[in-house]
Amino acid sequence: MKLVFVEKDRAEEIARLALNLMEEIHARTGREIIAPNLVQTTRLCKNFLTKGQYNIAAAIAEDAIVGFGSLCESHSLYAEGTFGILQELYVLPEYRSQGVGAKLLEKIVEFARKKGWRRLELATPPLPEFDGAVRFYEQNGFEITSGRKLRRLIDG
Numbered sequence: 001m002k003l004v005f006v007e008k009d010r011a012e013e014i015a016r017l018a019l020n021l022m023e024e025i026h027a028r029t030g031r032e033i034i035a036p037n038l039v040q041t042t043r044l045c046k047n048f049l050t051k052g053q054y055n056i057a058a059a060i061a062e063d064a065i066v067g068f069g070s071l072c073e074s075h076s077l078y079a080e081g082t083f084g085i086l087q088e089l090y091v092l093p094e095y096r097s098q099g100v101g102a103k104l105l106e107k108i109v110e111f112a113r114k115k116g117w118r119r120l121e122l123a124t125p126p127l128p129e130f131d132g133a134v135r136f137y138e139q140n141g142f143e144i145t146s147g148r149k150l151r152r153l154i155d156g
Contacts, residue, residue: 002060013065061095
């Protein structure tokens with residue numbers, strides 16, 4: 001297993017895994033997930049990577065991506081400057097409980113240190129269906145800091 005940051009040529013593989021994540025969230029919660037299709041997701045991923053808006057750490061086994069974590073940079077006064085947001089973290093079910101997710105997080109923390117970020121933040125999928133995800137993040141150095149993630153869709 002190797003851990004690398006991928007370029008836009010791997011965007012479709014990342015898009016497939018991101019869609020798997022959204023499908024898993026829907027299957028566990030029954031909540032409707034507004035998800036683009038593979039073509040749209042691939043285009044978005046490629047665009048984010050090309051513009052430097054996303055950095056994606058990938059776990060690769062036999063030249064296939066089996067897990068990934070995507071990061072973007074943000075800025076705020078409460079965080080005392082620039083910090084990272086872990087947007088998605090996903091590992092294929094057959095590679096879970098083998099340390100792949102923890103290794104991805106190590107790679108991501110190493111990247112954050114190099115960027116000079118003082119913190120990483122993330123939001124978990126819906127609870128209680130994903131309580132295991134919260135435990136995983138806590139076991140890997142994250143702490144619960146506040147309430148729930150909220151959103152407002154903006155009509156275009």
